[in-house]
Amino acid sequence: LELAADLQRALIEQQFAIEYQPVVDLATSRVTAVEALVRWWRGSVFVPPEQFLGAAEDTGLIVPLSEWILREACREVAAWRASSWDIGLSLNLSARQIMAPRFVETVEEALTESGLPASVLTLEVIEEMLVEDAEETIKRLSELRALGVRLAIDDFGTGYASLAFLRQLPVDMIKIDPSFVSGLGKDDTLTLLTRTIVRLGHDLGLIVVAEGIERPEQLELLKQMGCTRGQGFLVARPMAARGVDSLMRTSLTV
Template identity: 45%
Template sequence: MGRVWSFRDLSERLAADQRIETLSTTDALTGVPNRRQLAERLSSAIADAQRRRGRLAVLLLDVDAFKQINDSLGQGIGDRVLVEVCQRIRRALRAGDVVGRVGGDQFAVLLHHAGTEAAEHAARRVLRATEAPYEIEGSQFTLTCSIGVALFPDAADTAHDLLRHAETAMQAAKAGGRAGFRFHRSGSHDDEVRKRVRLDHAMRQALVQNRFRLHYQPQIDLATGVVIGCEALIRWKDAHYGDISPGDFIPVAEASGFIVQIGDWVLSQAVAQAARWLAAGTRVPVSINVSALQFQQSGFVARVAQALADAQLPPALLELELTESILVRDAAEALERLQALAALGVRLAIDDFGTGYSSLAYLKRFPLDALKIDRRFVRGLPADESDVAIVRAIVQMAHALGLSVVAEGVELPAQRDFLAQIGCNTYQGFLYAPALEPEALLHRLTAA
């Protein structure tokens, strides 16, 4: 019986396997390690550093405002920019250091044998390299980057945690003005992040469990001393945390986007309360604060109209208080939305006037009814000369444009008297009353 031998050339299969492995560990655009391969190399480097009791650093770099490049010049040029950024990073590093692409416009760098000083020098070299002018297909522009730095073993002892801490530090660099770098600092920052996460969860549960309440601060006509309206202010007493200030949870809600749901709840509750007062024979206009994110929702105008219809409240009894940033972010869209709200018949006011992007141009252009002077300018009245000048100018300007003026945070008779003297229309503050529960406000009105 004979034997038959079969030989197969495995070179093609081995080559295919190699290509698959390369694709799974390498970024297709830049040719550098992707997040998976970088994490593997980082884990190996950590193990080596632990054996020899050495140090290493991770830099996480994010291109600032990269979306503008894609939007204005196209994704093709955007891809070429990322390739160029990657090449500049590589040229700024020492031999043996590793750069990888870990996200759309994010790159991570592994620095072997690096402590604080070496990591800082590397971050500065990378910033200088990436900030030099770019010219691609005739387009000239400049980019900046934000870098977060995490050190082993100071910040963490795993690849996952080092990358995570580097990203946290990078976000801090962005929040601090961009075009720079920050080191991860253990302890207080991590505690703050965990606190915000817990607060965000508790806040969402509070809305479901109906733990939020609205209190109402009276607004008083300076000429007559009569209450002519009120501002709805949200309050929250948590079963675990106790009373939580809006100054603590509103920024968290704005950062997470949950402010939209909270804003919708405030709108419906305040409108319903004003309708109940009206049904009881007391006509009390109510003002509510509208966040920028809530105002930008495509269905916001319809939501306001629906709340008024559901409660059968005359639109004139609702005032929406907007921040100045709303008006300048997208002026054309803001104008269209404000005109639609004005057509409903609701009043429109600018809250905290003078603290943001004060501009005569939008005051003249937009259909506004009132300005609210921020309490920071009221606090020093009538002794502080700069506050006197600012408040007087706001009142005169508002009246010239046909707008009424409300002063917030009035706590002293001297403040009230000065505001009345210069022609301010309305005030609110502890001098008359803090924010009251609905029944307490109604009692005060009927007693008056």
């Protein structure tokens, strides 16, 4: 509960920051989007999201925190787009955030305020979010999709029912979990599963993003498999907005 009080104070004192990790077109290295990732600097100590997101969810503080991330990231990406840089924005959603009373309206407002077209925004969800309040969660996400917002399944392949999930929710993108990508070229089963997921996604007309690319061999195999988008430390690490600024100025590619 000390953590809960600290989180409350951190929100008021604006101790949170956003880092952006580029998602690239694997063939051209062009940056297609950035994924916003929350960062907490508690004084000079960095607290990883895994250590506070659970408490933020339990206390409900995730709702105002996520709303700040949404507005701030929309504003920053709109500014990059105003420099003729055609990039998208990916945001991670939390279960509680989706069920908040004004979730759909808040996303609409953030888009209107920033001038960002709905199609530029991709909302990432994980399968576990459909365990509780499944019907209402699907309804709200579908409302946003009807407005043009894109939906992605994050950590794809690790959930309890990845394939059933694809039937329940109209999605545009799957993000292959790093646990598959990590085994590329090292583990025959993981390599085969990755190939199969890429194929499945494309056959369903979805954009497929491989996550957690760390080694050149993984990148090569993904390209051979026809995977068109990727993300990972080899391609680009999450970076502060200033880093994205210089990325844009230097080349528009990484």
